[in-house]
Amino acid sequence: MSQSHSSTAAEAWWKEAVIYQVYPSSFKDSNGDGWGDIKGIISQLDYMKDLGIDVLWVSPMYKSPQADMGYDIADYKAIDPRYGTNEDVDDLISELKKRGMKLMMDLVVNHTSDEHAWFQESRSSRQNPKRSWYIWKDPKRDENGEPQPPNNWAQILGEANSAWTYDKKTDQYYLSLFTPEQPDLNWESLDVRAAVHDVMSYWLDKGACGYRMDVINLISKDQQFPDAEPVLGPGIKYHPGSKYYVNGPRMHEFLQEIKQKVLQKHGAITVGEMPGVSDVDEIIRTVKSGSGELNMIFIFDIVEVDTVPGKVRMTLQEWSAKDLRRIIGKWQRVMIERDGWDSVFIENHDNPRSVSRYADDSDKYRSYSATLLALMLTTLNGTLFVYQGEELGMRNFPESWDPLKDYKDIEAINFWKKSLDLYGDNPERLAKERKVLHRKARDHARTPMQWNAGPNGGFADKGVKPWMRVNDDYREVNAEKQLSDNGENLSVWQFWQRGLANRATHKDIFTYGDFELAGPDSEEVLAYIRTGKKSGKWLVVLNFSGKEIQWDIPADLKVEGWMAGNYTKGKPDKPLQTCIALHPWEGVLGKCIE
DSSP, rough: OOSSSBSSSSOOOOHEEEEEOOGGGGGGOSSSSSSHHHHHTTTHHHHHHTTTTTTTEEOOOOOOOTTTTTTTSEEEEETTTOOHHHHHHHHHHHHHHHOOOOOEEEEOOOOOOTTTTHHHHHOOOTSSSGGGGGGGOEEETTTTOOOOOOSOOOOOOOOOOOEEEEETTTTEEEOOOOOSSSSSSSSTOOOHHHHHHHHHHHHHHOOOEEETTTGGGSOOOTTTTTOOOOOOOOOOOOOOOOTTTTTTHHHHHHHHHHIIIIIHHOOEEEEEEOOOOOHHHHHHHHHHHOOOOSSEOOOOOOTTTTTTTSSSSOOOOOOOOOHHHHHHHHHHHHHHHHTOOOOOOOOOOOOOOOOHHOOOOTTHHHHHHHOOOHHHHHHHHSEEETTTTGGTOOOOOOTSSOOOOOOOOOHHHHHHHHHHHTTTTOOOHHHHHHHHHHHHHHHGGOOOOOOOOOOOGSSHHHHHHHHSSOTTTTTOHHHHHHHHHHHHOOOOOHHHHHHHHHHHHHHHHHTTTTEEEOOOOOEEEEEEEEEEETTTEEEEEOOOOEOOEEEEOTTOEEEEEEEEESOOOOOOOOOOOSSSEOOOEEEEEEEEEE
């Protein structure tokens, strides 16, 4: 058993903060145009404060043609009119400050929109001074002299397509890893880096507290731009080139430059989205206390647990609680032992709803499943992130929704088009692809927030057509119903509220405490021990299955009392030694004798 009672991490406000992510188009429409907006966000700040939120992170709301829902930015210093104005952001920061809260902005600087003025200049001619701001390469030629991409890298949001886009006017290709509408910036350029630093300072000067940094580990590319290995199999034209741009050769240099020239001057906090990296040394280099470039990153092992290793995101594999145990145990210990810091999350705008993905979203077990996940998240070390609707147990929309009409995300649309092209005459295989689409689509996280049982779930007024269809279950799953719930059990929202309050009260345990796995490997049960300097030792036991489970309490653990669980408002009535019975999707928290 570990002898330390806490990590060596120094305390800091941002480590204890609970960060709430808002996807602005889907949060709250205030003006009747069917799109969520900044004034809609402001109208719900008390809702967030009552839940226990400290920092609001808003996904991109800058001027954008919306090819990738705002992650294609046309002007970094202007708010898109559909969301409001720059003055509205000033009001948002002011209203947050009144509530003791802060604003985190979203920084998307691996690429811009193809409508950004920088790119418009860059593509105007080979001689333009901003030509070098993006990555341009001469084409290869086929036997007929027709232009072909410089290498075989696949597009990230549509792997059937090339990551390169041909510009006929200048007879060159530009790199566009995500979509043709999102050309990659050339971070080798000093001018590009200076422009990014200027953008970051602009919003920090306005009062933002920091940034979530979108795919920030893709900014440095191997300048040889070699072909990718044919990992998707023979006969496939394009393959993931991530080996040559994930945590590239100058990434740490570029991030250190940001830290020194921008972040330290403003006392800003950062969380990096860094997909495709799992090397412990590389991650600790990024987030180590003092020397690291970023405060923390999003480690994707849990949200990739159902993805086939080495394959693209739109694949499926089976998993169990044993996998969660391995992943959580690894990263909790790594951060404690090597003085790093982690984020704690299981949902965001790029992943399906957690209650549908990791548990049982049926009417019978949805609430139990959602509160099971809440108990896990609120008792793990790291800065906690909550995605809008997660606190309600919002679930995936039904499989019956039409991919061609109801899905809006470019990744889902490209995937389904590819599936129809390849398997249109193979109903059995097409059905499998439809299953993958429904299970993994990002659209699930982007349906409008469900505020009440009224028209459009309270997201928009009656008679307004939301930009995306509201999930069919909004009459039963909504904030108003859960806030006023007075049933035998706490609602999902009430459970989250209590869990966040307990986390704040016992931060020595749940934010800074020691972590140790408990019990044997299990396909059904995840259990662990949290130990704090002031509040003692606590046991968390989580049944990740839809069946009754008998779980043996380790002989060296003495449970003093079961203090909380998701099957009762009060203290769970369970034995203090030998063995406990767990209902389907039940989680319990016990106080132990040291």
